Amino acid sequence: MINSTYYPQRRFESGDLPGFDANYYLSNNPDVGNNYSSWSKDLSSLHYADYVRASPDLNTAWEGVRAANPGSLGRWSWGTEHWNKHGKNELGRIRPLVVGGRQPHPGDTRTVWTGASIPDSKEKADFAAWHYDAFGRDEGRFKNEADWYNSPGQQQVRQNKFQADLLAQQKASAEEMAKIQEEMAAQAARVKGSSPTGVGGAASIRGSRLSMTQSGGRKGTKQFSRPTQYLNTLGIGSGGTASRSPQHTL
Numbered sequence: 001m002i003n004s005t006y007y008p009q010r011r012f013e014s015g016d017l018p019g020f021d022a023n024y025y026l027s028n029n030p031d032v033g034n035n036y037s038s039w040s041k042d043l044s045s046l047h048y049a050d051y052v053r054a055s056p057d058l059n060t061a062w063e064g065v066r067a068a069n070p071g072s073l074g075r076w077s078w079g080t081e082h083w084n085k086h087g088k089n090e091l092g093r094i095r096p097l098v099v100g101g102r103q104p105h106p107g108d109t110r111t112v113w114t115g116a117s118i119p120d121s122k123e124k125a126d127f128a129a130w131h132y133d134a135f136g137r138d139e140g141r142f143k144n145e146a147d148w149y150n151s152p153g154q155q156q157v158r159q160n161k162f163q164a165d166l167l168a169q170q171k172a173s174a175e176e177m178a179k180i181q182e183e184m185a186a187q188a189a190r191v192k193g194s195s196p197t198g199v200g201g202a203a204s205i206r207g208s209r210l211s212m213t214q215s216g217g218r219k220g221t222k223q224f225s226r227p228t229q230y231l232n233t234l235g236i237g238s239g240g241t242a243s244r245s246p247q248h249t250l
Helices: 022-028 030-041 048-054 056-068 075-085 120-136 145-149 152-193 202-211 220-224 228-233
Strands: 095-099 110-114
Touching: 022 030, 022 120, 030 095, 030 120, 048 056, 048 075, 048 095, 056 075, 095 120, 110 120
Parallel strands: none
Antiparallel strands: 095 110
């Protein structure tokens, strides 16, 4: 029969892995793409029994041979013989290639379908999904960007960056504040140094008044008053009139 107990489960497709992003995985893990390139060219990993099952005409032919001769070749051996004689030159044939090596238990063997009828992008995506499921997960790789972003390592990276940015901002603010304080101090010093000095202070004014004091204790404008004694000698009394000298007749 085409659908054996293990045949449907052996084929691994990217859709079997929920959330898997082949483009992300391949772009961040170039070694997986390199492995795919070498693996897909090694047709010795062909699963010959599934090669027969995947091509309805081949499986029908084999079943006809088995019905006519029950002791004839089994599906694997018949498929190997057909591949070597015809199949390798028939480019349209589906080629189920084993990934990870053929396992003793048929249920453990996995294949990825290749061939001209399978788009290269699908082959590569299926292989990448299998790689992640078999190895990548345990190696700490991520199946999509969301898994990478939410991983503990990336969360710590973002936390470290936040702390570093915060410290940098605090340092910049402190330096800016210190600069502002320096500029304010310099401005205050300039203002103080440019105060007018032409007009003396209170002490200098008092000193100038003292310098104007004359003997006798007169100060200020009183020193310019007319001396009373001198005026009396001239006959100018307080409110009186001076005596007139006798007139002489010439």
